Amino acid sequence: xxxxxxxxxxxxxxxxxxxxxxxxxxxxxxxxxxxxxxxxxxxxxxxxxxxxxxxxxxxxxxxxxxxxxxxxxxxxxxxxxxxxxxxxxxxxxxxxxxxxxxxxxxxxxxxxxxxxxxxxxxxxxxxxxxxxxxxxxxxxxxxxxxxxxxxxxxxxxxxxxxxxxxxxxxxxxxxxxxxxxxxxxxxxxxxxx
Numbered sequence: 001x002x003x004x005x006x007x008x009x010x011x012x013x014x015x016x017x018x019x020x021x022x023x024x025x026x027x028x029x030x031x032x033x034x035x036x037x038x039x040x041x042x043x044x045x046x047x048x049x050x051x052x053x054x055x056x057x058x059x060x061x062x063x064x065x066x067x068x069x070x071x072x073x074x075x076x077x078x079x080x081x082x083x084x085x086x087x088x089x090x091x092x093x094x095x096x097x098x099x100x101x102x103x104x105x106x107x108x109x110x111x112x113x114x115x116x117x118x119x120x121x122x123x124x125x126x127x128x129x130x131x132x133x134x135x136x137x138x139x140x141x142x143x144x145x146x147x148x149x150x151x152x153x154x155x156x157x158x159x160x161x162x163x164x165x166x167x168x169x170x171x172x173x174x175x176x177x178x179x180x181x182x183x184x185x186x187x188x189x190x191x192x193x
Contacts, residue, residue, distance in 0.1 A: 001060035005033035006050060008070045012037055019066040022095050028064050040073040044081045054081075059089035067096045075117040082110060148175065153183045160184040 005023035007016035016035045023033055036049040044050055057063060063085060065071055071092075072078045082092050082101060091102035099109045135142060148156065152173055159169045160180075169180045 001062070002058075003028050003032060003062045003064060004053060004057065005064045006053060006070060007033060007035045007066065008040070008047075008050075009035075009037050010039050019070065022066040023064055026064060026093070026095055040069055042072075043074065043077045044072055054085070057085070057088070057090045062091045062093055062100075062102075064093040064095065068094050075113060075120045079110070079113050079117045082113070086110075148173070148179060148183050156180050156183050 005020075005026075005028035007019035007023065009016055014037075020030075020033060020035070024030060034049050034053045036047060038047050044054075053063070068078065071081060085092055086101055091100055091106070093100045094109075097109065098105075100106050101110060132142060152175075156169050156173060159172065160166070164172075166177050166180045166184070169184070170177045173180065
């Protein structure tokens with residue numbers, strides 16, 4: 001049962017010194033502390049050194065961070081990481097909260113974090129729905145456009161053979177450039193500039 005530490009800063013201008021001090025004061029050996037420079041908005045799966053550390057951890061090990069935001073700023077992402085580690089029998093210590101996920105206080109913390117993650121998901125969902133509604137009100141056509149009829153595909157291919165650009169054909173047929181490109185790509189290789 002080993003104790004590992006993770007320290008993170010967002011830019012090269014910052015240092016992990018205070019985090020390292022907190023981790024070593026808590027009993028984490030210097031040789032077991034991983035330091036990384038990566039934005040807190042980056043999900044844990046996209047952090048190469050954190051991923052490598054997580055693969056190294058074994059049942060009974062502990063991952064310690066000085067502050068929760070060192071693991072990430074997104075409650076959903078942080079919760080998924082902590083739950084994944086918990087399933088493997090790895091506890092997480094968050095020093096500034098005095099939380100260890102292996103104890104009853106840790107269970108309460110995870111319950112609260114799950115609540116915040118759900119709240120965050122709901123806020124995102126509400127923003128997406130509001131954005132879609134605004135787009136509809138402005139007349140923006142949402143979703144996939146219907147496939148072209150065989151007659152329109154034939155016309156698009158004919159126009160393309162005559163030298164019309166994909167953009168021009170899209171305007172003529174009242175469809176997107178991508179729809180024209182998909183329907184004509186077998187006929188005329190190359191791209192349209």
